[in-house]
Amino acid sequence: MTDAALSQAGAKRNGIFSTAALQKGVAFVVLVALLAFFSVFTENFAAWNNMVNIMQATAVNGVLGVAVTFVIISGGIDLAVGTMMTMTAVTAGLVLTNAGLPLPFGILGAVASGAMMGGASGSIIAKLKIPPFIATLGMMQISRGLALVFSGAKPIYFNSTPSYKYLSPESSISLLVPGLEIPNGVFIMFGIAILASILLNRSLFGRYVFALGSNEEAARLSGVNVDFWKIVTYALSGAICGIAGLLISSRLNSAQPALGLGYELDAIAAVVIGGTSLSGGRGTILGTIIGAFIMSVLTNGLRIMGVQEEWKIVVTGVIIIVAVFVDIMLRRRA
Amino acid sequence: MKKILTASVFAFSAMAMFSTGASAGDTYFPIIAKGFSHQFWQAVKAGAEQAAKDQGVTITFEGPNTEAEIDKQTDILNAAIAKKPQGLGFAALDSQAQVPALQKAADAGIPIVAFDSGVDSDLPLTTCTTDNVNAAGAAADKMAEAIGGEGKIAAEIHDQTSATGIGRRDGFLNRIKEKYPKIEVVEVQYANDALKAADDIKAMLQAHPDIKGIFASNEGAAIGLSVAIKETGAKIVGIGYDSGKTQKDAIMDGTLLGSITQNPVGIGQCVVNSLAKAVKGEKLEKIIDTGYYWYDKTNITDPKIAAVLYD
Numbered sequence: 339m340t341d342a343a344l345s346q347a348g349a350k351r352n353g354i355f356s357t358a359a360l361q362k363g364v365a366f367v368v369l370v371a372l373l374a375f376f377s378v379f380t381e382n383f384a385a386w387n388n389m390v391n392i393m394q395a396t397a398v399n400g401v402l403g404v405a406v407t408f409v410i411i412s413g414g415i416d417l418a419v420g421t422m423m424t425m426t427a428v429t430a431g432l433v434l435t436n437a438g439l440p441l442p443f444g445i446l447g448a449v450a451s452g453a454m455m456g457g458a459s460g461s462i463i464a465k466l467k468i469p470p471f472i473a474t475l476g477m478m479q480i481s482r483g484l485a486l487v488f489s490g491a492k493p494i495y496f497n498s499t500p501s502y503k504y505l506s507p508e509s510s511i512s513l514l515v516p517g518l519e520i521p522n523g524v525f526i527m528f529g530i531a532i533l534a535s536i537l538l539n540r541s542l543f544g545r546y547v548f549a550l551g552s553n554e555e556a557a558r559l560s561g562v563n564v565d566f567w568k569i570v571t572y573a574l575s576g577a578i579c580g581i582a583g584l585l586i587s588s589r590l591n592s593a594q595p596a597l598g599l600g601y602e603l604d605a606i607a608a609v610v611i612g613g614t615s616l617s618g619g620r621g622t623i624l625g626t627i628i629g630a631f632i633m634s635v636l637t638n639g640l641r642i643m644g645v646q647e648e649w650k651i652v653v654t655g656v657i658i659i660v661a662v663f664v665d666i667m668l669r670r671r672a
Numbered sequence: 673m674k675k676i677l678t679a680s681v682f683a684f685s686a687m688a689m690f691s692t693g694a695s696a697g698d699t700y701f702p703i704i705a706k707g708f709s710h711q712f713w714q715a716v717k718a719g720a721e722q723a724a725k726d727q728g729v730t731i732t733f734e735g736p737n738t739e740a741e742i743d744k745q746t747d748i749l750n751a752a753i754a755k756k757p758q759g760l761g762f763a764a765l766d767s768q769a770q771v772p773a774l775q776k777a778a779d780a781g782i783p784i785v786a787f788d789s790g791v792d793s794d795l796p797l798t799t800c801t802t803d804n805v806n807a808a809g810a811a812a813d814k815m816a817e818a819i820g821g822e823g824k825i826a827a828e829i830h831d832q833t834s835a836t837g838i839g840r841r842d843g844f845l846n847r848i849k850e851k852y853p854k855i856e857v858v859e860v861q862y863a864n865d866a867l868k869a870a871d872d873i874k875a876m877l878q879a880h881p882d883i884k885g886i887f888a889s890n891e892g893a894a895i896g897l898s899v900a901i902k903e904t905g906a907k908i909v910g911i912g913y914d915s916g917k918t919q920k921d922a923i924m925d926g927t928l929l930g931s932i933t934q935n936p937v938g939i940g941q942c943v944v945n946s947l948a949k950a951v952k953g954e955k956l957e958k959i960i961d962t963g964y965y966w967y968d969k970t971n972i973t974d975p976k977i978a979a980v981l982y983d
Contacts (some may be wrong), residue, residue, distance in 0.1 A: 369676060382881065384785075388878045398867065473963075482874070486709050493918070586867060589899065590870075590899060594866060596709040596710055597866065600865075637875075641875035641876065641879070642875050642878055647862040647863075
């Protein structure tokens, strides 16, 4: 594929007037409006420590959202991100607690096991030609089952690795700037988002991801090794799930093997609210992070208002539909 | 075609390898729980297996993936009945929806013992269960005592539709209402997932900074409660339910005051022992209360308590 053809395929992704940028703008306006609404109508929402609570509550879903953004832009879907996250947390537990190895091995284990599961999904999709929805539905069950098998259906605790809590709930920055108690997990989410953004927009791999989602056949005819890059995309998504697995298990000081189902839908919702098209070829990491923030601001704000859980779920559903509706309207006009 | 055939032969032999069915001639009781991956069900299973060994019977222990999958549990139930067992242990996810399936078992003359939560019918010979209303009431008494009988409190309940969720919520709230007029319950929220419960409770504390205590109604909610207290440093009284290592550690280090535990091992034993009695034609009481315990820092290592707690 020539550079010209590639940049044509990815043309819609960057410019300030592109639909993705517009939608991202819309999502940002929604986020600001929600923050303003809750600040005015509730007493205790607009406190700094509550903003920290919201950031911390966004971390896991934000990272999972980044993982699945790559896959969705490439024209696929990954339903296994939540349960792969659980399996990577269990892997970290096996390496650190059961095998007693030092922290870096646990981190490596989580990321590597995620990449392996993601790579397996990608291979099944690329080589066996099984649709992504079905292949990852299978991987969702496989990873969920394996997490239960390898953990013995029991939580694995990280008490023997005291430094483990520095991955998420502890705040290293408060040592440098006293009073700024932002947990490390929040910085890890932003760090992953920035790296992912660079990878998506500034690398050859990123261009291929967009090309796969825009027109897979055109990419194939231009000489792109479509199968290979598909596998890499899913493997990367799995590896990022490994980071989410570290964050959640660090915060709970345990790998909870029964947890994880339902997280994939929250992650996909964040991606969609953030303006990434489910039909592929279009989307941004920043949009996904904004989408994840919209969801956690909603949860936190409605909770502080004392809105019942049942209605909170209804409102989240309405927001998802409205966001996609705005997306469609903007695309028609563009 | 040949490939598919080979693959399916392989799949079936793998299934046979992993399955633990009964051999002919044995007394066999399938025990169907509401789940299997949760620690609580593992403890029930341990009690059931212990009793099965004592009674010299064979059991299987199964359950659906999540406690919302009523249809899947009914499938498991139908498959168990088809095996023509000598007795059946069943923890209904829905107290009414599964009565027709149980009727089939009763028609086939299979004795049924319900456990954990009841079934709205006369089909089960007995129900081995914790009186959740009573046990959660005890949690309310402990809460009232710890906060000095007045002030604001809140509750994080694991589920708004199951019998255990409703029983624990109402048991706790009603006891507060009846006995402690100076205590105000400002929030009742729902989450079963430890991470979501933690963020829920932090928002509650944000909305009501003067909360003096929070009750969490199961293991997941209690993990969330201890994470929220640790992360906010809030000086509140936390009371949990069930066990698990995180909850036990939180009680030992003072994050939580204490918790109510059911007797899951006792429930499992009760199911198998009751079924064995039913097979012998002995009469059973309609409900067997397997009891609850309050545990805190002072008695957590007591052998009687330690035996019913799980990690």
